Amino acid sequence: MKLFEYEAKCILTNYGILVPKGVLVNDHILQNESVKELELPFAVKSQILVSGRQKAGGILFSTSIEQTKECLKTLLGAKIKNEIVGRVLIEEKINFIKELYFGITIDRNQQSYVVIASEMGGIDIEQTSIDFPQKIIKLPVNPNKGLSFSVAKKIGAKLGYTGISLKSLANVFVNLFQIVEDYDIELIELNPLVETAHGNFVALDSRIIIDDNALFRHSEYRKKSFELGRELGSIEIEAKKAGLVYLKLDGEIGIIGNGAGLVLATLDIVTYYGGKPANFLDLGGGASVEQIILAMKFVLKDVQVKVLFVNILGGLTRCDDVAHAIISTITETKVTTPVIVRLLGTNEEQGRKILIENAVDVFDNMEEATIRALEVSKGCR
Amino acid sequence: MKFQRGVGNTGILIDDSTRVLVQGITGFQGSLHTKFMLSYGTKIVAGVSPGKGGQKVQSIPVFNTVKEAQKKHSPNTSILFVPARFAAKAACEAIACGIKTIVIVTEHVPIRDTIQIIYYASKNGAIIVGPNSPGIITPKSCKLGIMPGHVFKSGNVGLISRSGTLTYEIAYSLSQKKIGQSTCIGIGGDPIIGISFIECLNLFRDDSKTKAIVLIGEIGGNLEEVTADFLKNANFSKPIVAYIAGRAAPAEKRMGHAGAIIRGQTGTAEHKIRAFNNVGVQIAEKPSDVAILLRKILDT
Numbered sequence: 001m002k003l004f005e006y007e008a009k010c011i012l013t014n015y016g017i018l019v020p021k022g023v024l025v026n027d028h029i030l031q032n033e034s035v036k037e038l039e040l041p042f043a044v045k046s047q048i049l050v051s052g053r054q055k056a057g058g059i060l061f062s063t064s065i066e067q068t069k070e071c072l073k074t075l076l077g078a079k080i081k082n083e084i085v086g087r088v089l090i091e092e093k094i095n096f097i098k099e100l101y102f103g104i105t106i107d108r109n110q111q112s113y114v115v116i117a118s119e120m121g122g123i124d125i126e127q128t129s130i131d132f133p134q135k136i137i138k139l140p141v142n143p144n145k146g147l148s149f150s151v152a153k154k155i156g157a158k159l160g161y162t163g164i165s166l167k168s169l170a171n172v173f174v175n176l177f178q179i180v181e182d183y184d185i186e187l188i189e190l191n192p193l194v195e196t197a198h199g200n201f202v203a204l205d206s207r208i209i210i211d212d213n214a215l216f217r218h219s220e221y222r223k224k225s226f227e228l229g230r231e232l233g234s235i236e237i238e239a240k241k242a243g244l245v246y247l248k249l250d251g252e253i254g255i256i257g258n259g260a261g262l263v264l265a266t267l268d269i270v271t272y273y274g275g276k277p278a279n280f281l282d283l284g285g286g287a288s289v290e291q292i293i294l295a296m297k298f299v300l301k302d303v304q305v306k307v308l309f310v311n312i313l314g315g316l317t318r319c320d321d322v323a324h325a326i327i328s329t330i331t332e333t334k335v336t337t338p339v340i341v342r343l344l345g346t347n348e349e350q351g352r353k354i355l356i357e358n359a360v361d362v363f364d365n366m367e368e369a370t371i372r373a374l375e376v377s378k379g380c381r
Numbered sequence: 382m383k384f385q386r387g388v389g390n391t392g393i394l395i396d397d398s399t400r401v402l403v404q405g406i407t408g409f410q411g412s413l414h415t416k417f418m419l420s421y422g423t424k425i426v427a428g429v430s431p432g433k434g435g436q437k438v439q440s441i442p443v444f445n446t447v448k449e450a451q452k453k454h455s456p457n458t459s460i461l462f463v464p465a466r467f468a469a470k471a472a473c474e475a476i477a478c479g480i481k482t483i484v485i486v487t488e489h490v491p492i493r494d495t496i497q498i499i500y501y502a503s504k505n506g507a508i509i510v511g512p513n514s515p516g517i518i519t520p521k522s523c524k525l526g527i528m529p530g531h532v533f534k535s536g537n538v539g540l541i542s543r544s545g546t547l548t549y550e551i552a553y554s555l556s557q558k559k560i561g562q563s564t565c566i567g568i569g570g571d572p573i574i575g576i577s578f579i580e581c582l583n584l585f586r587d588d589s590k591t592k593a594i595v596l597i598g599e600i601g602g603n604l605e606e607v608t609a610d611f612l613k614n615a616n617f618s619k620p621i622v623a624y625i626a627g628r629a630a631p632a633e634k635r636m637g638h639a640g641a642i643i644r645g646q647t648g649t650a651e652h653k654i655r656a657f658n659n660v661g662v663q664i665a666e667k668p669s670d671v672a673i674l675l676r677k678i679l680d681t
Contacts, residue, residue, distance in 0.1 A: 051638065105639040106492055108602050111499045111573050116639055125638050143500035184493050186572075187639050214491035216466060249631060260570060261544020261599050264626035265668055271629035272667060280630070285488055285527075285545070286410055313546040313553075315515055315527040316410055345529035345549060346417070366550060367669055 001210045001225045002049040006089050008206040011183065015175040017190075018202040022091035028076055030069050040064065041093045044071035046078070046085040049231055051207075054123050056081050061093060086229050094202055096194035100159060101125050102173065103189040104141070104180050113141040113180060115173070119159045121192035147177035165199050172201050183221075184214030235298060242294045244283060251276025253377055254305035254337070256295050258283040258317045266311045269367060275374045278305045286316030292325030293332075300335050307338050309373040311366060314345030321347075323354035330360070338376045342369035392519035392564035392591070393539070393584040394482060394508070395458060399523050402447065402456035402480065403428040403438075404463055404471045410486075411462035412438045414527050421524040426454040429471075447471075447478045458482040460516065460525055468512060469494035476507045484525055485511035485569070495573045502575065509575025515545030515567035526567065528552075536561015538675060539585040541578055542597035543570050543604065547626060551597060551668050558672040560679065563591040570599075578608040586619060593620045593678055595671055596662070600627030603647040609656035622674045624665040625653045 003011075009019040020043070023034050035042070046058040053059055058080040062068040068090060078085050101121035107114035117137040120128045129136045137158055141147050152173035156166045172193065180188055187209040194202050215222040224230070226237055239246035245260070253275045257263035260282050267277045279302065281295055299308055312322050326339060341362045343351045348364075355362040361376075363369035391397075401418070405411040406428025416439050419425055425441050427450035434445035444450040447459070459475045461468060461484065468487045475483050476498075483502070490498075490512040502509045510517060516526010520535040532549050534556035542548040545567050552565055566581055568574055578596060585591045598605040605625065612621075628650040647653075654664050663678075665671040 101638075103639040106496075106573055108572055108604065109607055111575075112496055129638075143496050181493070184491055186492060189639055191638065211492045213465060213489040214493065217491070247631070257546070259544055259546030261542070261597070261626050262546035262550060264544075264599055264630055265547055265550065265624075267629045268626060269667060277629065313549040314529060315545055315549065316414075344532065344553060348529075367667070 001212055003208040004047045008208040012203055015179055017172055017175055018200055020091040020094050022089050024087055024089055026087045028072055030072055035090055038092050042068055043091045043093045045089045046075045046080055047087040047089055048080055048083040050081045050083055096196050098195040099192035101191045102193050105187040110140040112143050115139045117155050149174055169201055184211045186211045239298055242291055244295050246298055247280040249277050249279050251278045252304050252306040254278045254299040254308040256281045257311040262313055269370045273370055273374055278302055289321050289325045292322055293329050296329040300337055306377040307373050309340050311342045318346050319343045319348040319351030323351040327358050340369055340373040342366050393588050395517050395519050395523040395525050397522040399458050400456045401425045402450055402459040404459055404461045406430055406438045406443055407433045408462055415439050418524050421530040423523050426456050447474045451478045460484045462486055465489040469498050472498045473501050476502050476505050482508045484514055484516050486527055488513045492573055499575050511569035513571045514569035517566045519564045520562055534561040537563055537590055537592040539563050539591040540565040540595040541581040542567050543599050547597050551671050554669050554672050560672055560675050578604055579611045596623040598625045598653055600630055600650050601648055605653035606647045606656045609660045612660040620678045621662045622665055622671055623657050623662050624668055624671050625650050
């Protein structure tokens with residue numbers, strides 16, 4: 001689950017990490033009182049969940065209240081990197097002497113968390129990591145020990161700090177790792193983390209992604225993850241609530257499968273034979289009859305869908321459950337969209353029998369089923 | 382990690398002498414797949430479900446703890462069906478009791494928990510397969526997982542996969558073309574997993590039964606690229622065929638830079654295919670092409 005910048009900064013503040021003073025605004029009418037505590041100039045920042053905001057014009061600067069209102073008009077409701085801006089964060093613009101980068105994420109190869117730090121922070125950090133790899137510090141975190149103060153100090157020293165500023169920088173790092181542990185963080189990033197003339201370290205921007213699988217330990221965020229205007233559209237949210245992964249695409253071949261790999265392969269094969277997938281829908285492992293019915297309804301809601309291709313290889317998922325779900329969806333919704341089914345695996349005999357008895361096209365070979373689905377989508381019955 | 386077992390002529394990691402413990406045996410999936418594994422011929426010796434000790438599932442005795450099960454039935458391998466929030470505790474319990482191969486079928490295990498499991502396993506010389514793994518099958522000898530047994534056929538092709546259902550898909554099409562498998566391993570689809578492509582490749586290299594290997598990858602992460610890097614200097618003599626799922630998938634919306642800094646510009650199907658092509662791994666364009674490529678390799 002991706003957090004908005006203002007949400008990430010709330011967490012940082014609770015862990016003693018400095019962030020610029022700011023207010024969150026979600027409508028055009030800027031109440032003067034709301035920003036009267038803030039000192040001009042301001043940074044006016046659209047709250048969207050995708051990188052590259054500044055380069056795409058999502059961050060503006062203002063030197064007066066009037067100008068701030070203009071900025072709000074420009075940003076609120078605008079589409080930036082394909083996301084509609086619903087909230088804007090107005091912050092005091094901070095003067096600084098240096099921009100650092102500091103992040104913690106998971107490293108698949110090290111099978112642990114990894115700290116990434118650089119004395120060349122800012123929006124070009126990815127290019128920096130290619131052009132000046134020696135300017136990037138990467139350090140796996142021992143799963144048993146975590147990020148200790150002494151290791152944090154070593155990282156700070158490598159960034160060129162000593163004395164009191166080294167201590168306060170190391171504290172930022174240690175607190176950040178505490179956030180990782182407390183919130184089941186997949187990614188936390190301070191970029192830039194700036195050093196001010198007063199020797200303070202302030203996080204000007206922050207990104208946080210919480211591990212979706214750990215949201216059961218963070219009920220507040222679990223609830224928020226279903227909010228509209230976050231990452232998903234309304235249909236995707238409904239699907240998520242039902243334990244399904246649905247992603248709307250542009251084509252006309254509706255696709256349901258079990259397991260991300262198989263669904264990806266189904267998309268590939270449909271594309272290979274010249275079709276256009278209407279969606280990605282992964283039932284996951286061991287979907288219930290109810291979940292499969294819901295999944296079919298999601299896909300069939302899409303008016304572009306000309307055929308529904310259900311591709312199942314039963315492991316945890318039982319083919320007889322799938323067949324029951326298909327038949328009851330067809331009878332219940334009186335849907336006329338043709339359904340092509342591929343069934344193989346756990347309880348396939350029972351599943352196939354049910355479908356054949358109800359005159360639904362069923363295959364055991366994925367490519368034959370795909371070719372048939374494409375024929376049907378072109379009107380060949 | 383050192384691998385002691387599985388060196389022989391019967392596939393890798395599991396064979397007909399494997400003594401299996403099922404953790405979470407009384408749950409819906411646990412009991413159902415205990416039944417399927419037993420009917421395949423897998424030697425399940427005990428099950429564990431806290432609070433359910435004394436019961437029987439498919440005539441397999443159930444214990445409250447791994448320790449009790451270990452004392453009475455000495456399993457050497459465990460398979461986990463426990464709910465995600467208890468997976469770390471269950472896996473670590475098995476490791477603490479000296480079980481050396483642990484397959485985690487459970488989906489949605491939090492990453493922080495997985496990191497702890499893998500760390501603890503590495504300290505104790507245990508192998509973790511998964512999480513989110515369909516399991517391992519050595520056809521005709523042992524099925525340790527949720528895969529439909531009948532799509533597999535005994536033979537000399539090793540198969541390693543990040544995806545469960547794609548494993549069945551490709552094994553099925555191999556079997557249809559009379560290309561049997563030595564062992565098939567689903568290493569799991571999560572960002573952080575225990576045993577990786579490279580460790581499995583090393584096991585297959587030492588297995589005299591295995592003549593060729595299939596790698597099934599998918600978009601995301603850089604496991605395929607890292608494996609290609611390994612193959613560059615590994616002097617790996619057995620032929621490898623790979624299929625990468627996700628050519629037609631839409632690009633992911635990215636947030637944050639850390640991923641790109643750690644992995645570079647990796648992750649797309651094109652990038653993975655190029656990496657494999659560069660080190661002589663043959664690429665199947667469709668799942669069914671894997672069998673066609675293998676047939677050519679095995680016949681020459």
